[in-house]
Amino acid sequence: MAGLAVAATPAQASSCKRGGGVYLCEYGVTSYKLPNGTKQEFVVGTDRAVWTRWTDSDGDWSGWMSMGGRAWSPARAYDYETSDPWSFRVFYYDETGEYWGRNRDHDGNWSSWIRYELPLNG
Incomplete structure (x- = not known):
């Protein structure tokens, strides 16, 4: 997760730490629970990319991975x-x-970032 903390934080934003990484506090942490009880978290890093990590079936967290954006x-x-x-x-x-x-998708694969005209749901 080295890239998560590399970029300078905007002057108005403060940074928070979680699981060995640094993210923009103002955007918080989003957690998503999967059907088998595992979780996936999303944050916005100081580089403004979306970063994610997830738990395995034992509840152990992965390292952070950049999703870009x-x-x-x-x-x-x-x-x-x-x-x-x-x-x-x-x-x-x-x-x-x-x-x-x-x-x-069902198997855990991610599409590329897509720009949508409007939120389709939620």
Whole structure:
């Protein structure tokens, strides 16, 4: 998670620490619970990228991984238009108010960041 703390924090933002990484406090931490009880967390790093980590079946946390992006809002997660309980979307708004999302599929693979015209749900 070295890249999470490398960039300078904006003057108006303070940074917080969690699980060995640093993120922008003002955007908080978003947690998403998967059907098997494991969790995935999302934060906006000081580089404004979305970062994630997750638990395994024993409850141990992974290291932080950058998902990229350029967030100017909290990174949020929700179930989008799918019946698969393992699939969800993480999204943020950029500095111009554009809505960006990445979709997770059943197997844990992520799409690229996609700019949407409007939030489709949530």
